[in-house]
Amino acid sequence: MPVAAEPEPTARRRAHEEHVGGPRRLVGPLAALDGRLPGTHDLLLMQCPSSLRPLGGGELPDWARLVLRAHPWVTVGRAPARVGAPVDTPHPVRCTRDVSAAPEHWLPVTVRGPERGQRLDALAPKAAVARTLRPEQLIGRHALLPAARVAAVPALAVLPVVDELVADHRLAWGPIGAIGYELATGEPVTGPLSPLRLVLRAPQPVSRRDALHLRRALSKLPVPVQAELETRHGAVLLAEYAAGPLTLTLLTPDGPREVHDPWFPQGLRPGPFNR
Template sequence: MTTAVPRRRRRADEPDEHPGRPRRVVGPVPAMDGRTPTAHDLLLLHCPSSLRRTVSGGEPLPAWARTLLRGNPWVTVRRAPAIAGLSPARVHCTRDGSATAESWIPVALHGPRPDQRAAGYAPRSAVALTLAPEQLPDRLEQLPEARRLGVPALAVLPEAAAVVESYNLSWGPIGAVGCELATGVPTTAPGSPLRLLLRSPLPFSRRDALLLRRRLHKLPVRVEAELETRHGAVSLAEYSTSPQVLTLHTPDGPELVGDPWFPRRLRSA
């Protein structure tokens, strides 16, 4: 069990060195609802300067990433193993001098251009807020009406919700739509697909998968859905076509398996 280290309270007359940035008041465990973030979760960092390309430091983030984080300190959890323990460099959060990085979360950062992609690690203590994909559909009403109705992938979200929920699946948008719902920043382009994460801890029949894929295909935007099992994710389109070998995306990399719910690795993908 991690014991929170008390920090000095800022006096009312003391200037804030980081105005406009979110504060972590009760620590990283409540910020994460007591769970470890998983792939596609969105993290709001109260200390974006603590993000690193590697846990040991090394190559700095590109200039575009540092600029983006200053105005929009959100990152996406990527599918890779978390790293426990402190960095050899003992990177501390500049916002909270008492915070220690007891574990490092693999994250990805996406810039406005397709070629602006960066992977790195965020210390657990720097997380101010965690949003899972399932929490994002309710945030659609917070977007301006012009975005909700004018961007196809956003406009079709309620219809997609009705389709998926008829199969009793817990779900949420990911990709550009998920980022826009979490941050409020316009990231969904007119031609963006609607990407969906479908939680399926128990086996989902191929017949239902085929019917679901056909219904989603009728929507006026391209829909890319993935089934998230306890062991990783598999494409709904691939699973529904009944191949003998499937690509299961796991934290340790893609694997070729016969059954994504009871995987027996055939070979690395």
């Protein structure tokens, strides 16, 4: 008697199950990104990290090669993606595990180094992405870390409390920065004094009153918290928006802009760093 085919939703869930300790078998841009482009702060697992190209040109530094060999995760930056080969790469590297994908769509990413402040901005071909994790998918991953490790890093320990505070405002959220990187990779890159950075998804306007209430609640936590409100046009710091200034700095892929309303940024003007 033939075995009935597994329902598509169940099969899809099984194909996308967590694979702790290594990349998923299902690889390639469609599998890893579900047909969408990654967004700022997404963490990407690269199946051929040697295909990364530094923005400054040349080859990857030795420290970056060592990091990517051990933990081939990179963070998507807030910059425009590029189509075609970077100027210093006349022949883009193709991933032998995914020959059908087009590697000419290059994503802006950052490689995190072992030393404090050690970062490398680079471009990564979309075809080399084996897995993607959005900040929202990292919330419960502290349970995968050793209990002693979570207890030693307050920014990890307070994640369940943050979840409750943000849930009151019905905003999707996720940890970013060093905390997000450790949750994705398991690599202990944070410490007892590490701050907690958050992204709060706010496609619809958030009132100043709600923003102020949330900022005050987060400020009572035993760790420094920096939260970003991510709108459809870019991000604005929660603390800045809650303070109610006449103009705000909106972080966009094309650089910071001064706006009056981050949800309706008419007449965008270059920010102070772009002048």
